[in-house]
Amino acid sequence: MSRLHFLFFLPALAWGADLGVTVRQITQGPLHHFFGYIGHVGTIPWNASGRYVVALQTRHQDRMPKPGEAADIVLIDTQKDHALSVVEQTRAWNPQQGTMLYWNPQAAETQFFFNDRDPVTHEVFCVLYDIAQKRRVTEFRHADTPFGNSGVAQKGGWFLGINYARLARLRPVTGHPGARDWTVGMQQPDNDGIFKVNVATQETRLLVSLKQLADALRATHPEVDGKDLFINHTLWNRDDDRIYFFVRGDFDKKDRCNVPCIMNADGSGLRVLKHFIGGHPEWESGHRMIGAVDGKQVIYDTNAMQIVDTLGSSEIIPSPGGDVALSPDGRWFVNGHGEKGMNYYTILRRADRAWVRTPAFSQGGYSGDLRLDPGPLWNRDSTQLLVPGIADDAAHTRQLFIITVNR
Template structure:
């Protein structure tokens, strides 16, 4: 009965939100509004992955009953399907592997971009990847969790969420154990390549390998715990990048980040951004250029949006440092020229959603959106922008006036 009530509430609230969501607008040529509403919370999670299917007719999001704590192992989130054309919404699945920052790593499956989604769930004490036909409910389970999906849908990158839970709980799943809790740099863990056709997986880059590379330049990291996070394929699926993170148990070394790229099989590893640059967020512009937020030079006290060339020693290009101020969840649109990002949090706990054209220097402020008490900390609600494939709409999460976390869409109106 409880499950049926949750389904009914999901449908009712989403339907109301589609027509009566709180609206924010500006004179930017874009108009933004909430497309869901409380009292439950509706959000997608991470940035750079589109919640729209290929045609743009459907969207997916999560529904959660609370946002005031990190999810417990027995707390589920509903996966809701929104028909953008008709306003119809329905519950299609439930997941027990989710968090407020990254959701359930939802993706539309590139092999079936109209009808199938991929996401993470739990089976016993394990995190698994799931493929779901949103029309029939047919479900296929993979042996490992999904962290990123290639553009052809043949492969996924997989991380060990138990280690993430121990080292960086905001992107982990509570109750999942690290298989190597006593090893600072295990050789049997790291980035796995999951074959979504055959269902097989293999370790392609070990934590131990990257740790040894790091020590050559950063001997102070000796003994530090190392883990990986934030994997993203390039546009043709030939390479991917990832964050390597390290911190010492005695807190002698706070969290340090570096960014590496590699071929899909784990070969030709390249250090794109070394330790000490505070690299934070990033996206591929194309198959060879990468946007990151990091320190531009020693002595900087604020992160800058920098455009790097993969496998190149050329210095990066700083993008509009007087406009794209501070750290932001930067992601390129389908034309590879327009960048959307959400830089620093303002003193009133609001955040701007900004567009920048890297070729013309054109600048647009879509609007300013309130995050309230969820602007900072483990429970924060980052905007985490994501493009529609047509380039004329952007989805993001924000806090509405009633204090709930809701899915928003900004659409170009002229």
């Protein structure tokens, strides 16, 4: 079967004569291919050498997965014309976050994490898979509190976990329908929250419970009362000594709870941020974050709780609350935003603030739980981005594209 690849040299809006982009489609139908999460906090689809891109392959994109319905985990070989091979399957995935794929920082050439669920008990768990050994090295199962990976430490050794079954009830777009939830009927359970797992020993502890969070936030955020709370986006900084996350409840309602918090990696030092810096922030260096405040892309110091710098202007970054990612070398920044059914990417060189905006990538008309978020992901060399889009084929399949920054 012949493989078709599409290479586009398309017009892009740019400020900086030496900047441009090349776009190449690297997967094809009739099946759908995507990664599923934003390329922030060290989330990189390429393995250490850059040979393989890990992704998901599914047979549908027009509905959420049914309980137990599997997606293929595939490797895309960049040295063999992006040939694709299926290496595993997962029953814990969704269109927005995929299955939380993350190459193991301590063995990034051959090992990656993903989430799965038991086909009999429907308990969610995290898996560490080795492509050289062609097997699951470890399954991190917790029968009493079955949670999945929600964020790997950028230097490795640890991952955080949350209850994706609870999310399926309270915010379906991020959850796994039909998974076993031990917290049904509990608004703010004391045995659920953010878990931390030692990869080597599998030692596990609950860093902070939803009950502890409600008690800590109640004085300044009384809206936590009466709501079924849940956690979203547990983000390790580059030094692995601080964690950012959201405490949420009734998220789709007007009086929702949506509180950004930080804590130390051992669970101490819990604090609420004084400013809301957008729904998809990214860690910069140290304890500084990149986020959105008052229509600006800002750098926010989480120690001083204040804005210390900005990235670009509203002309350069029209939607600072979009999906953002800082390159591994820290020199490049990308903002992905949606506009009129299309996704666009603004790539900024931080040294001189030269920038380029890519051509449009179709969202295919999908919205809500099935929406196609921009989700840009850097490679390890900080030269390319992996992004999703609806292909220009008869079935309008969801496929993966590589943006190369020409500089």
